[in-house]
Amino acid sequence: MNATARRPRKVVIAGYGMAGARLAENIRARDPRGERLSVTVVGAERHAAYNRVLLSSVVAGTLPRDAVTLHPESWAAEHDVTLRVGATVRGIDTAARTVSVHDPGGGPTALDYDALVLAQGSSPWIPPVDGLVHEDGSLAPGVCAFRTLDDCEEIAGRARAGTPVAVLGGGLLGIEAARGLAGRGCRVTVVHPHSHVMERQLDRGAGDVLAGTLAGYGIEFRTGTTAARYVPGDGVKLDDGGYVPADLVVVSAGVRPETGLAASAGLAVDRGILVDDCMRTSDPRVHAIGDCAQHPGTPPGLVQPAWDQAGVLADLLTGADSAGRYRGTAAVTRLKASGVDLASFGDVGSEPDSPEAEVVCLNDPARGRYAKLVLRDDLVTGGVLLGVPDAAANVAHHYTHRTPAPADRLAFLLGRALPEEAVRAPSPASMPGSVTVCECNNVPKSGLVDAWRRGARSVAGLAEATRATTGCGSCTGLVRGIADWLESTE
Ligand SMILES: Cc1cc2nc3c(=O)[nH]c(=O)nc-3n(C[C@H](O)[C@H](O)[C@H](O)COP(=O)(O)OP(=O)(O)OC[C@H]3O[C@@H](n4cnc5c(N)ncnc54)[C@H](O)[C@@H]3O)c2cc1C
Known part of the structure; x- marks a missing residue:
């Protein structure tokens, strides 16, 4: 057999944030020994990838910085990934299929690729307010x-x-x-x-x-x-x-998708880097995922689309599913603010008198509650659930899974029309295995039980094995309850 044909294809990922890290993990889940792909990740930040969604908890002081790290130091070596943190991709030569990488420790180097993935995220927009920014672009003190x-x-x-x-x-x-x-x-x-x-x-x-x-x-x-x-x-x-x-x-x-590198390489950009359902840019060997990518019909700036895109692209690059296509994400936004329970998704602008949609709305400012449900043909197309945590998870589940809403809309909106399995599941013990515990990562109770049996004996271990709790973090209490229950059964 021809030795050249067996050479793993070289994938370079520019950006070691939530999308880049997830893509590298997904590739190695499909190609654990690196037989099909060699993977190099270049990350401009000096840390291992971390869960950006949880940064508000770091600001609040409720999570230490170590708790948001996504990969332990040994991760890259254990997964045969070449990782260059604190290094920046500065240029792309699409004809030669090389990128130039600037590493403050080692100067510029060139890397060649068979497939390049831009996962550069977005950067904060600083409004033009007098005194905020120095002439050199740095932020003023304070x-x-x-x-x-x-x-x-x-x-x-x-x-x-x-x-x-x-x-x-x-x-x-x-x-x-x-x-x-x-x-x-x-x-x-x-x-x-x-x-x-x-x-x-x-x-x-x-x-x-x-x-x-x-x-x-x-x-x-x-x-x-x-x-x-x-x-x-x-x-x-x-x-x-x-x-x-x-x-x-x-x-x-606000934020602006990172498009400068792509634009200077001649790739098509608009608000973000334009991609198709294969996450391909205008150059078929260059892909973009996450905040920097612009896919039609996908809400910008949310992590769930980035993770869904990373899954599809890993399927395509490894050949695990060459028919895989990204068709958009029904994303739910959850506010992570102590004492406030808020989920919002889809069309929230329709009003109760809308001729096109069925809208049910409850406004109870004295108790900090507001609930709005927007439906079309029995499907939830939008909602805001503030101060009604019992309803939020169930309604959001109907939205993301496109399942028909119960006929009693008010009970649904108030969290009194729980799915049958949840009504029968007042405790982790009696909860059916099929119930989704972590909505962000689609982890059912049975997945946690399996991981426990394979040796993941703590919330952190379950998180590492299944990814539960590593999205918005709102299921952490439930995962802890399941871990406590499993421990008590041994
Ligand atoms: C405080 C906060 C809270 C959030 N809360 C939520 C939430 O509740 N729900 C939600 O859905 N989303 C939330 N988001 C948004 C979410 O974090 C982003 O959608 C997600 O991080 C996108 O992942 P990404 O990999 O595309 O970008 P990022 O995670 O930003 O990663 C991009 C990485 O690429 C690096 N990079 C850029 N250019 C280069 C280059 N040329 N070479 C090498 N590296 C480069 C960057 O330094 C960065 O490390 C929140 C964001 C913040 C900041």
């Missing part, structure tokens, strides 16, 4: 972005009890940062240009209820206005003439 583990450590290092903090941007991340900092005893004001917070995920009613709940934790809101000027050591002047005292400014004003 100003932090909120994207990386290093950002979180800087924020946490500056946030003392009583510190006045301005959070610029009341989207999902701004709200999570604000709640975490309020929990540390900071005096937090959120400045948001829109009329209500989290306007991408919430309608006005839900936004107002959320702001009311957060006001109960001491957070102030300035909506419908923007920051005009930051004066270090003083605060932020607003364009409506207002003023917010601030020793720390956390900028959470």
Whole structure:
């Protein structure tokens, strides 16, 4: 047999974040001995990949930084992956099929590839506010972005009890940062240009209820206005003439997909790097996944699409399923803020008088509850569930799995129409094996039980074996309950 034909194809992954790390894992799950693919991952951050979704808990001080790491130090060697952390892909030569890598320790090198995967994520957008940024592009003292583990450590290092903090941007991340900092005893004001917070995920009613709940934790809101000027050591002047005292400014004003490298290599980009259902860019040997990719019909900036894309691309690159195609993701956004239970998905803008959709809505601001269900032909096409945790998991499950909603819509919306198996499953012991415990990673109870029997004897072990708890983290309590129950049966 021809020896050249047996050479593993070289895959280079630019970006060791949530998408790049997941792709490398998925490739090795399908090609454990590296017979089909050699894998090199180049990551610009100096750490092992970590769960970015959990960074709000690092800011809040409820999780130590080590708890968000996705891979132990030995992971790359154990899985035959060449890992270069703290190194950056600076250029792509699509004709020669090489990338140039800049490594501060070792200078520039070239790597050749058979397939290149761009998994570069996105970077924070810093609004053009006087005083936020120095001429060289660095942030002024006391100003932090909120994207990386290093950002979180800087924020946490500056946030003392009583510190006045301005959070610029009341989207999902701004709200999570604000709640975490309020929990540390900071005096937090959120400045948001829109009329209500989290306007991408919430309608006005839900936004107002959320702001009311957060006001109960001491957070102030300035909506419908923007920051005009930051004066270090003083605060932020607003364009409506207002003023917010601030020793720390956390900028959470949105993100922009990383497209510069792709664009300079001549690849087609729009808002993100354009990809088809095979995650191919305009050059068939170059792929893009995660936040930097733009796939039609996929919501930007969420981790579930990145993971789904990594699964499909691993199937295609390894040949495990050469018919695999990515068709989009029904993603659910969950706020991770202590004391607030909020899930939002799909179409949240339809109103009860909409002629095209059936809309059921309950607004109970006095108790911090707001629930909205949008249906079309009995299928859930959107929803906001704030302060109704019993309903949230079940309704979101119907949305992501496209299963018909129960006829009693109100009971469904209030969490009283639980699936039959859940009604019969008040404890981990009696819960049927088929019940999905971790929605983010689609892990059923039976998967956890199997992993336990194979030796994963702790929540951390179960997480490593099955990935349960490693998404939004909201199932951690349930996984702990299952682990406790399994331990008690031995
Ligand atoms: C605080 C916070 C909370 C979030 N919460 C949620 C949530 O609740 N739900 C949700 O769905 N999503 C959430 N997100 C978004 C989620 O984290 C992203 O969708 C996800 O991380 C995307 O994965 P990615 O790999 O595409 O990008 P990233 O995880 O950002 O990884 C990209 C990596 O590529 C590196 N890189 C960039 N350019 C290069 C280069 N040229 N060479 C080498 N490396 C490079 C970057 O440094 C980075 O490490 C949150 C994000 C943040 C910041």
